[in-house]
Amino acid sequence: MVRVxxxxxxxxxFICSIHGKQMMGTAKAGMLPASKVTGERMENAEQNSFTQV
Known part of the structure; x- marks a missing residue:
């Protein structure tokens, strides 16, 4: 996990593919090299800890 x-x-x-509950792809930020991204859908939306600014 990365904290800012x-x-x-x-x-x-971001370039990602979603298959069922799985997400896979790459992310690129400015001059930094591309990085792999993976994720899984959470069962309960209330568990989501992200906040929009």
């Missing part, structure tokens, strides 16, 4: 402690502006690109 300060607000920064930047461009982020």
């Amino acid at each position: 402690s300060s607000k920064e502006t930047g461009r982020f690109g």
Whole structure:
């Protein structure tokens, strides 16, 4: 998990495929190299800890 402690502006690109409850793909941020991204849908939406700013 990556935690961000300060607000920064930047461009982020995601290319992902969703199959059932699984998500897989890549993410790219500015000049940094692309990184693999994986995720799984949570059973209960109330468990989601993300907040929109």
